[in-house]
Amino acid sequence: MTDVLEVQDVVVEYRVGEQRVRAVDGVTISVRSGEILGVIGESGCGKSSLARAIVGLNDIAAGQILFSGQSVAFGRGQRPRSLRPLQMVFQDPSASLNYRRRVGSQLADGIKANRPMGRVETSAEVLRLLEVVGLPYSFADRYPHQLSGGQRQRVAIARTLASAPDFIVADEPISGLDASAQASIAGLFRRLADQHGIGIIFISHDLAVVRELADRIAVMYLGQLVEIGQSEQVGLAPEHPYSQALLGAVPLPDGSGELPTELAGEVPNPANPPGGCRFHPRCPVVESLCATTPMKLTAATSTGHLVRCIHVSEIYPRRSA
Numbered sequence: 001m002t003d004v005l006e007v008q009d010v011v012v013e014y015r016v017g018e019q020r021v022r023a024v025d026g027v028t029i030s031v032r033s034g035e036i037l038g039v040i041g042e043s044g045c046g047k048s049s050l051a052r053a054i055v056g057l058n059d060i061a062a063g064q065i066l067f068s069g070q071s072v073a074f075g076r077g078q079r080p081r082s083l084r085p086l087q088m089v090f091q092d093p094s095a096s097l098n099y100r101r102r103v104g105s106q107l108a109d110g111i112k113a114n115r116p117m118g119r120v121e122t123s124a125e126v127l128r129l130l131e132v133v134g135l136p137y138s139f140a141d142r143y144p145h146q147l148s149g150g151q152r153q154r155v156a157i158a159r160t161l162a163s164a165p166d167f168i169v170a171d172e173p174i175s176g177l178d179a180s181a182q183a184s185i186a187g188l189f190r191r192l193a194d195q196h197g198i199g200i201i202f203i204s205h206d207l208a209v210v211r212e213l214a215d216r217i218a219v220m221y222l223g224q225l226v227e228i229g230q231s232e233q234v235g236l237a238p239e240h241p242y243s244q245a246l247l248g249a250v251p252l253p254d255g256s257g258e259l260p261t262e263l264a265g266e267v268p269n270p271a272n273p274p275g276g277c278r279f280h281p282r283c284p285v286v287e288s289l290c291a292t293t294p295m296k297l298t299a300a301t302s303t304g305h306l307v308r309c310i311h312v313s314e315i316y317p318r319r320s321a
């Protein structure tokens with residue numbers, strides 16, 4: 001499988017009064033067809049800003065975003081482009097649904113707008129989309145207000161699928177749903193990846209779901225990636241103290257070995273990020289060098305996955321304790 005999405009050194013900035021807030025600061029990731037990349041991090045770490053940049057809803061100040069080798073967005077002052085094969089699912093399904101129209105006609109509109117076909121074929125495609133997202137055909141006649149939150153999110157996903165995307169960026173698609181709806185929507189994303197070959201970026205605060213669902217996990221802190229690697233590495237044995245603290249709050253699937261670190265304090269203002277390692281003011285294993293040495297993502301010696309921490313770098317080997 002080749003990388004379908006390549007995000008290279010992307011910067012997203014907002015102007016707030018006189019200040020420039022750098023919400024995403026040099027993020028590089030790639031995702032393949034049929035792969036799910038989970039993106040985690042506390043509120044304000046830049047996950048949504050990155051997501052919106054990828055689908056062309058946010059301008060980027062630097063870097064580039066390639067989709068199937070084609071530039072989606074590049075450089076300050078040049079307008080980002082929205083591409084049909086690259087779609088976004090939002091936390092609130094209302095964002096993509098019209099409450100005054102039946103589900104079936106909304107899906108038909110989505111199909112017609114992106115893939116014009118005859119009436120009979122469109123109706124058949126509406127039913128197929130309902131089937132893909134696990135809803136009965138009879139739901140074509142319902143209005144969104146007649147559905148539960150989980151069902152509405154399924155309809156919103158079906159609406160997204162109407163444009164036959166190759167890639168979906170899902171920003172908190174399971175927040176606000178009950179646990180069983182969360183699990184089944186997560187399962188739906190897994191099927192879209194496995195059976196339809198759709199590449200997916202799945203942003204969520206529910207770390208247990210991400211650990212279970214994602215093939216790889218990227219951890220963001222204050223606009224930067226601090227760790228990225230296979231789920232079994234990052235999700236179960238993270239190397240960065242931030243990832244350890246974040247994921248340490250979530251019991252492991254077998255209930256064993258919770259990680260020891262606790263996450264104190266809050267994410268600093270991105271308008272004025274700490275020097276050196278951005279996590280150093282909150283880091284339980286901070287060293288004096290951490291305040292002055294900006295860290296690059298570096299391959300961890302034990303696993304080879306990427307970690308932005310002085311303790312896993314060659315210049316300052318891990319403490320043995």
Ligand SMILES: Nc1ncnc2c1ncn2[C@@H]1O[C@H](COP(=O)(O)OP(=O)(O)OP(=O)(O)O)[C@@H](O)[C@H]1O
Pocket residue numbers: 014015016021022023041042043044045046047048049050269270
């Ligand atoms: N439109 C905007 N104008 C100014 N600042 C913004 C804007 N959108 C986001 N920010 C700031 O950018 C930073 C990153 O926000 P972003 O929403 O991308 O983070 P997030 O990780 O997605 O958070 P959450 O999980 O709460 O959605 C925050 O400091 C936020 O206040």
